[in-house]
Amino acid sequence: MTQGDFDFFRGLIREISGIFLSDAKKELLKSRLSSRIDFLGCKDPKGYRKYLEGLPGDHHEWQELINLVTTNKTDWFREPQHFNYLIQEYLPRWKQNGHRELSVWSAATATGEEPYSLAMVLDQELRPPYSYKILATDIDTQVLEVAKNGVYSRSKLEEIPEPYRESSLLLGTGDISGWMKINPALKRNIKFEQFNLTESRCPRNFQFDIIFCRNVLIYFQKDVIHNVINLLYEAAAPGAMLFIGHAESLQNIKSGWKFIRPSIFLKSS
Numbered sequence: 447m448t449q450g451d452f453d454f455f456r457g458l459i460r461e462i463s464g465i466f467l468s469d470a471k472k473e474l475l476k477s478r479l480s481s482r483i484d485f486l487g488c489k490d491p492k493g494y495r496k497y498l499e500g501l502p503g504d505h506h507e508w509q510e511l512i513n514l515v516t517t518n519k520t521d522w523f524r525e526p527q528h529f530n531y532l533i534q535e536y537l538p539r540w541k542q543n544g545h546r547e548l549s550v551w552s553a554a555t556a557t558g559e560e561p562y563s564l565a566m567v568l569d570q571e572l573r574p575p576y577s578y579k580i581l582a583t584d585i586d587t588q589v590l591e592v593a594k595n596g597v598y599s600r601s602k603l604e605e606i607p608e609p610y611r612e613s614s615l616l617l618g619t620g621d622i623s624g625w626m627k628i629n630p631a632l633k634r635n636i637k638f639e640q641f642n643l644t645e646s647r648c649p650r651n652f653q654f655d656i657i658f659c660r661n662v663l664i665y666f667q668k669d670v671i672h673n674v675i676n677l678l679y680e681a682a683a684p685g686a687m688l689f690i691g692h693a694e695s696l697q698n699i700k701s702g703w704k705f706i707r708p709s710i711f712l713k714s715s
């Protein structure tokens with residue numbers, strides 16, 4: 447891939463998704479695009495570039511491109527301190543304040559392990575009269591399909607703490623014994639939708655009490671992080687908590703979020 451073609455692709459990808467590819471990512475981009483280039487019969491990255499340059503703005507190929515360049519790594523109960531904080535500190539306080547329905551946003555949800563982990567916890571912690579709803583969004587439409595489907599390899603079962611397994615999962619038997627499925631009762635509280643964090647408008651009108659926006663800011667440059675973090679602030683209710691990845695920081699980013707501890711922030715009422 448020539449530097450000119452790389453600059454074209456990275457400019458486009460940043461414009462659409464906010465994802466920034468440094469020079470070191472050239473080989474990675476080349477390999478991510480290669481199967482699509484073969485599939486379309488474009489011969490090489492330059493051919494794919496020419497193909498893209500001739501497309502209208504609403505063509506589905508733009509989404510295909512974004513699906514190829516996102517990194518969707520996730521885990522069950524990833525960064526468990528966040529779940530412990532919710533159980534031990536946030537939810538008791540939230541209940542004491544007289545609330546009834548908790549509104550949660552998992553804003554870079556990938557293949558769904560994050561919102562389902564949250565639902566497993568909330569299902570146990572928020573019995574009637576309490577309830578919860580989770581909005582789970584991602585820019586990548588392919589991972590959202592996996593998330594909606596809710597079927598996962600059973601080899602990951604050990605990552606899910608034992609007390610949540612029985613009520614949340616249906617384990618396959620016979621030919622499908624290598625798979626596990628999210629219990630439909632748990633799915634009922636989660637809505638999956640596509641949402642691009644670099645859009646200027648918040649999804650829906652409601653205000654979230656909890657926002658998980660973890661392990662996505664690392665792909666953005668400072669100006670994009672600033673815009674995203676302020677969008678999340680707008681979408682948050684007074685007293686809401688924001689959780690980002692442990693490898694991420696809001697240092698030198700101007701926003702109303704108040705630092706509570708590394709990777710946890712508060713919207714002061």
Ligand SMILES: C[S@@+](CC[C@H](N)C(=O)[O-])C[C@H]1O[C@@H](n2cnc3c(N)ncnc32)[C@H](O)[C@@H]1O
Pocket residue numbers: 463464465516517518519520521524553554555556557560583584585586589641642643644659660661662665691
């Ligand atoms: C590494 S995964 C993190 C998944 C999960 N939050 C976790 O911490 O395990 C990053 C996700 O961010 C999504 N993403 C990247 N850019 C985005 C954007 N502009 N808007 C919404 N999601 C985005 C990717 O598609 C990917 O699924």
